Amino acid sequence: MLPGRGPSGVVMFRRPGLVRRATPYAAIAAVLAISLATGASSLVVFPLFAIVVLSVALFDDREQLFAIGAASALAILVISVAQLGPTSNLATAVFEVTVLGVVGASVQEVVRHAREAEGSAEKKVGELESIDHRLRLTLEAATIGLGVAMTDGRWVEVNQRLAAMLGRSREDVMQAGLLDVMADTDRGIVGDALGKLARREIVRWESEVEQSARDGRRIPVALALAAISDSGSSEPLILVQEADISARKRLDAMRDTVVAVRQVIVTANSWDQAAPALLASLCTHLDWDAAQYWSVEGDRHALKLRSSWHKEASNVDGLDDPARNLSIEAGGGLVGRVWQSGVAAAMDDLAANDFEQASAERRAGLRAALAFPVVSAGATIGLVELLARGVKHTENDLLSMLSTTGVEIGQFIQRAETEQALRRSEADHRAIYEHSPIGIARVTSEGELLEGNRALLHMLEHDLDAMRSQAWPDLLRAYDHAAGRARLAPLLAGITDQRSVQIRAATGGGRWLWLQLTATSIPDATGRPEHVLVMVEDVTTVRETQDRLAEALDSQRSANATLEKLDRTKTEFLSIVSHEFRTALTGIQGFSELIRDGGLEADEVRAYGGYIFNDADRVNRLIGDMLDLDRMESGRMSIRVTDVDINEVMSDVMTRAGSSSAVVVEFKADLDPRLPIVAGDRDRLVQVLSNLVNNAVKYSPDGGTVTLSTRAEGAFALMSVTDTGLGIPPDEIGHVFERFRRVRSGAAQSIPGTGLGLTIVKQIVEMHGGKIWVESAVGHGSAFHFTIPLAKEHATPLQRRHA
Amino acid sequence: MVLVADDNEVAQRLCRRVLEKAGYSVLIASDGLQAVDLALAQNPNVILMDVAMPGMDGLEAMRRIKAERPEMRIVIASAHSMASDRERFLAAGADDVLSKPFRLGDLIDVVQKLTARPSA
Numbered sequence: 001m002l003p004g005r006g007p008s009g010v011v012m013f014r015r016p017g018l019v020r021r022a023t024p025y026a027a028i029a030a031v032l033a034i035s036l037a038t039g040a041s042s043l044v045v046f047p048l049f050a051i052v053v054l055s056v057a058l059f060d061d062r063e064q065l066f067a068i069g070a071a072s073a074l075a076i077l078v079i080s081v082a083q084l085g086p087t088s089n090l091a092t093a094v095f096e097v098t099v100l101g102v103v104g105a106s107v108q109e110v111v112r113h114a115r116e117a118e119g120s121a122e123k124k125v126g127e128l129e130s131i132d133h134r135l136r137l138t139l140e141a142a143t144i145g146l147g148v149a150m151t152d153g154r155w156v157e158v159n160q161r162l163a164a165m166l167g168r169s170r171e172d173v174m175q176a177g178l179l180d181v182m183a184d185t186d187r188g189i190v191g192d193a194l195g196k197l198a199r200r201e202i203v204r205w206e207s208e209v210e211q212s213a214r215d216g217r218r219i220p221v222a223l224a225l226a227a228i229s230d231s232g233s234s235e236p237l238i239l240v241q242e243a244d245i246s247a248r249k250r251l252d253a254m255r256d257t258v259v260a261v262r263q264v265i266v267t268a269n270s271w272d273q274a275a276p277a278l279l280a281s282l283c284t285h286l287d288w289d290a291a292q293y294w295s296v297e298g299d300r301h302a303l304k305l306r307s308s309w310h311k312e313a314s315n316v317d318g319l320d321d322p323a324r325n326l327s328i329e330a331g332g333g334l335v336g337r338v339w340q341s342g343v344a345a346a347m348d349d350l351a352a353n354d355f356e357q358a359s360a361e362r363r364a365g366l367r368a369a370l371a372f373p374v375v376s377a378g379a380t381i382g383l384v385e386l387l388a389r390g391v392k393h394t395e396n397d398l399l400s401m402l403s404t405t406g407v408e409i410g411q412f413i414q415r416a417e418t419e420q421a422l423r424r425s426e427a428d429h430r431a432i433y434e435h436s437p438i439g440i441a442r443v444t445s446e447g448e449l450l451e452g453n454r455a456l457l458h459m460l461e462h463d464l465d466a467m468r469s470q471a472w473p474d475l476l477r478a479y480d481h482a483a484g485r486a487r488l489a490p491l492l493a494g495i496t497d498q499r500s501v502q503i504r505a506a507t508g509g510g511r512w513l514w515l516q517l518t519a520t521s522i523p524d525a526t527g528r529p530e531h532v533l534v535m536v537e538d539v540t541t542v543r544e545t546q547d548r549l550a551e552a553l554d555s556q557r558s559a560n561a562t563l564e565k566l567d568r569t570k571t572e573f574l575s576i577v578s579h580e581f582r583t584a585l586t587g588i589q590g591f592s593e594l595i596r597d598g599g600l601e602a603d604e605v606r607a608y609g610g611y612i613f614n615d616a617d618r619v620n621r622l623i624g625d626m627l628d629l630d631r632m633e634s635g636r637m638s639i640r641v642t643d644v645d646i647n648e649v650m651s652d653v654m655t656r657a658g659s660s661s662a663v664v665v666e667f668k669a670d671l672d673p674r675l676p677i678v679a680g681d682r683d684r685l686v687q688v689l690s691n692l693v694n695n696a697v698k699y700s701p702d703g704g705t706v707t708l709s710t711r712a713e714g715a716f717a718l719m720s721v722t723d724t725g726l727g728i729p730p731d732e733i734g735h736v737f738e739r740f741r742r743v744r745s746g747a748a749q750s751i752p753g754t755g756l757g758l759t760i761v762k763q764i765v766e767m768h769g770g771k772i773w774v775e776s777a778v779g780h781g782s783a784f785h786f787t788i789p790l791a792k793e794h795a796t797p798l799q800r801r802h803a
Numbered sequence: 804m805v806l807v808a809d810d811n812e813v814a815q816r817l818c819r820r821v822l823e824k825a826g827y828s829v830l831i832a833s834d835g836l837q838a839v840d841l842a843l844a845q846n847p848n849v850i851l852m853d854v855a856m857p858g859m860d861g862l863e864a865m866r867r868i869k870a871e872r873p874e875m876r877i878v879i880a881s882a883h884s885m886a887s888d889r890e891r892f893l894a895a896g897a898d899d900v901l902s903k904p905f906r907l908g909d910l911i912d913v914v915q916k917l918t919a920r921p922s923a
Contacts, residue, residue, distance in 0.1 A: 575885070579855065582882035582903050587813035589904035594820065597907075611813050 021060070024068045027052045032075040036082055046096045049076060053100055057107030061115075069104045073097040145221070145242035148228070151198030151235050153178040153191070158240075165221065165244050167214040178240060183210035183218050193225055198235050203227045208245060216390065220249040254401045257285040261405050265412040270420055272307075278409065279309035279384070286398070288386040290366065293374075294335055295382040303339055303383065310387075335371045335385050342380050344372035344403045346394035368392035372402040376410035384409070439536035445521075447476050450531065459515075459538050461508035471508065475536075478503040479517050502539060514543035576740040580622055580755070587615040618754070625756040629739070632763040639681035639767050643791050646678050646685065646717050647671045650708045653689040657697060657706075665697050665723075670709035678717045679791035684764045691757045692721040692784045700725030704781065716770065716787035727778040736774060737762045761786075805914055806830040806847035808838035808864065809880070810856045814903070818851060818910065825911045827918075835859025842868045842875060848918045851901070851910075854881040854892070862895050869896050876917040880905070 028049065035045040049072040056068040080093035139146050145162025149155050155174045163170040166181050173181065182190050186209035193205040206224040213219050222243040227236040260281040268274030279291035290310035294303040338345050347369045366387040374382040384406065433440055439456030443449055449472040452464060462471045482501040500518040507513060516537040524530035591608035594600060600608070631637035654667050678685075689708075696706040704724035711718050728736060740755035765772040765786045776782035805827045807818040819829045830845055832838035834856045842850055842864075850868065854861040865877050876899075879892040884902035892900045899913050 575883070578884070579882045582884060583811055583814070583855075586811070586882065586904040587817060590817040590821070590907060591813075593907050594817075611816070615813060 021064060024052050024056045024060075024064070025071060028068065028071045028075050032078060035075075035079045039083065041079075041083065041092075043092060043096070045079065046076065046100075049096075049100060050103060053104040054107050057104050058111050062108055062112070065104055065108045069101055072100055072104075076100070143243075145240075145244075147173075147178070147240040147242075149178045149194075149238045149240050151194050151238060153180075153194055156237060162240075162242055165219060165242060166211060167217075172214075178238075181211045183212045186210050190223065190225075194238065197225055197227045197238055200227065200236070208249075211242075217393075220245050250395065250398065253285050253287070254398060257282060258401065258405065260285050261408065265408065268412075269416065271413045271416045274412065274416070275307035276309050279307060282384065282386060282405075283309060283311060286386065287388070288368075288370070288392070289389045290387040292385045292387070293382060294339075294385065296339065296380060303335060306382070334369050335383050338371040338373055339380055339383055342373050342375070344370070344399040344406070346370035346392075346399060348393050349391045368394070370394050370399070370402070372399065372406045374406045374410045374413065376414045381410055381413060439538075441472070441534040441536060443472075443519075443532045443534055445530070445532060447473075447532075456536055459507070459513070459536065460505070461511070466508060471505075475503070475505055475515070475517070478505060479519070479534075502543065512540075513538050514540040573739060576755070577622070577626065580740070581619060584615040584619045584622070587611050588619075622754045622756070625754045625760060629756055629760055629763065632760070632767065639684055639764070641679050641681060641768075643677045644680045644682045644685055644788075646680075646719060646788065647673070647675055647710055649682065649685050649689060650710060650719065653686060653693055654708055657690070657693045664703045665700055666703075666705045668705055668707040670707060672709075672711040675710050675712050675717055677791045678788045680768050680788050681764075684767075685788065688761045688764050688786065689719070689721070691761050695757065695784075696721050696723035696725065696782070699723060699727075699782065712790070713787060715790055715792075717790055718785060718787050720783055720785045722781065722783040724781040727780050728774065728776040728782055729778050733774060733776055737772070804828045804830065804845065804847040804849075806832060806838065806841055806845065806850040808832040808835065808841075808850060808856065808861060809853040810834055811853070814853070821907050821910055822914060825914070827914065835861060835864035838864045839867045843871055846872070846875075848876065849914050850875065850877045851880050851914070852877055852897075854879060854883055862892070865896060878913050878917065880910075 031045050031048040031052070034040070053065070053069055053072050056065050060068075076093045076096050077090075080090055139157070139159045140161075142159060142161060145159060145165050147155055147158035147162050154177050158170055158173050160170060163173045166173060168176070168181075178194070179187055179191055189207065190209060193202075193207070196202045197205060204224065204226045206222070208220060209223050210218045210220050222245050224241040226239045226241070228239050261278060264274050264277045264281055268277065275293050279293060283289065283291050291308065292305055293307040295306045297304050334345060334347055350367055350369055367390055368388040370386040370392075371383050373380040374384060384402075433453050436453060437455055439453060439459045441449055441452045441456055449464075449468045452467055452472075457464060457467060460467065460471055460475075479501055482503045500516050502514055502516050505513055505515050516539045518535045518537075520533045520535075522531050522533055588611075591612050595605055595608055628637070650671055651669065654669060658665075658667050693706060693708070700706065700723050702725075706724075707720070707722045709720045709722070737758050739759045762772050765788070768788050770787040770789065772784065772786035774782055774784050805818075805822050807815060807822070807829055809815050809818070809831075810833050815831050815833075819831065822829045827848075830841050830847060832841050836859045838850065838852065838856075838861070839859070841847070850865075852861040852865055856864075861879060861881070865879070868875055868877065877897055878899045878901050879895075879897040880901040880903060881888065881892070882903040889900045889902070898917055901909060901913055
């Protein structure tokens, strides 16, 4: 109930005045005058007095009553005294005065009570009026919207604030009713709440709802409805409180947006995955109907639509989807403008703008737009555009907030791209690892096998467990052994380089392989070796081929060397032989030219003829020796082994040498008479001994002794030809058996010879299975020794014979 | 005067006979060392030098003689008569090369040629 509209009748109680106060006295005076004039008894006029007193008692205060009572009593006494028979009349008068007094006092008392009651009621009304006033002031001064409504939503009263919140006048609001200002979406729940309050199921209801302003904007309010209990009437009045929470809502939305964006970013793996969720999130939290993401393309000349989102309910047909490959140039439309400036911007009402790009949105029924740049490393890499179907006012703080969000998204895109690249490269590496034909093992720096790829296990014919427990440790030991030999760092020390080591290893199937191991340390972030990658290649085929090749090359090389040596020997031989021939021919040609030209003395001719003959003979011998040597070396000359009494051969040769020698040389024989028969070619043995004896004689130009000796030496006969001649210088003694290596120093220089004799001798001895060697000292002579195997079957009989 | 350095007696005799007949006086050396001694001592106009000699060979002897007497004419007369040998000898400093066996006329020609030119 509202005070302040009390009953208007109360006002007439409050009209005091002299007229009113004087009227009873006039009445009493009139009654007294009438009574005295007519002589009527006091009893007759008593009711008149009683009426006056009663009316005073009823309507006037106590003083008036006393005054009127006293005046009435006096008038009655006067009337009684004035009339005869005072005693009886006096008693009557006293009685009348008493009755008058009692009645007057009683009435007065009743009236006083009535007055008192009347006074308190009047006071209450005043108080109520004051409360009403204060309440109204409070109502209007309240910072929240307040109103009183009926349970059907009709307003009883609203304050100015509430009306202002809705952008309407108070009269407008009063006409519309509570439910009419609610947004469509919230009208139902508020209606329900009013119903419950009406039915007294609840006494208070609070919620955040949206109201729609006159211009169509939706205004979020905190709404509280409270039933005001009346004096028990059937339906309560409803106190309506409304607070505009749009500022808080916007902050909340912004905060929620930031949280939601982060949520999307944190859970997404790639930008492509995150973009729709992110756009949806922005729309939902900031209450936009559609959103698009434009990316700055690589050449930085155009924006490409990469992702778009719109509310299910929103009809945004005509908005371009990414498949249409729409692009925008810098500066074109809101998006292009934001791209160019790098600053977030909004258009509250596209209809008020005339940008080309806005037309698509306008056609799609969109009225408001907002765009903010997505920034990475200081550069705009994309733009997010938010679109709404209705006009939408964007506050600057939202733009600031979205600018920050843009940076966050940019960081995310960069991170996502990096991660994606990493994942891709990791996937690549994994694929390489898995499918590599090369065995790859990942090993701790202590050498423990962490994992091995298929190729490794297949190659070594082990499963991973067997590999880990047995084959791998063996392999590592082999590696370190081989690395040690190759002066490489051991794998087990964790210090490895990329040089390869080849080892021999058995497979699980028992095959032996050549494996090439290449170990690489993989450092962790701090640079310490985290683990080691060991690449294992089966190089068995290569290695075996190599080995065979090396073998072949070796033999080829040695064959080549032999050939080369042979060739060199041949060239050398040819050179020496031609030199020998030409030297001999110089004499032959020169002297024969002299003879031919004539004019010579007979002794001259004879002498020159002698020179010619000697040189020709030398040439002949040279040819013979060469042919012999060639036959022996080429194996075309065979020896005919027979039983030979070497002592007899020695004696024979000695005899012939003695007879032919021009120089006086003493021959001595030191022959072992028990020497068994040897197995040899007699003619060749004669050749050997003749040669040695002839040399001994030749190199004893001053005479001396040549000693021939024989003796048995195990299964061989040992023959020696010792002279006391010039001897062989130490630097030449090693070469005496080589071709054309004649000792020509000092006195030996003029000693003739083909230079092939000792070479032939050596060949013959070796063809018999014997050996030949020489001992010599310059000035003391030389001793040539050679052995010829004994004839086995004749050894004993001969010994017996000599015995 | 011609110095003949050759270890082969037959060659010595042949050269002596031919050159003396041609009017030269002839000195004989049997090895390189002897050839150097005689060349420096006797100052022959031409030296006929064999190469393959015992002890010091003809090329070493020539090197030593040329070191002392660069103007001295030396003909290498060798039975090493491959084409490369001739170049080798000329490179070693020989004034001429005579291959053995030689025509007697060639011997006289080469000696005449070198003596006709004023030595030094």
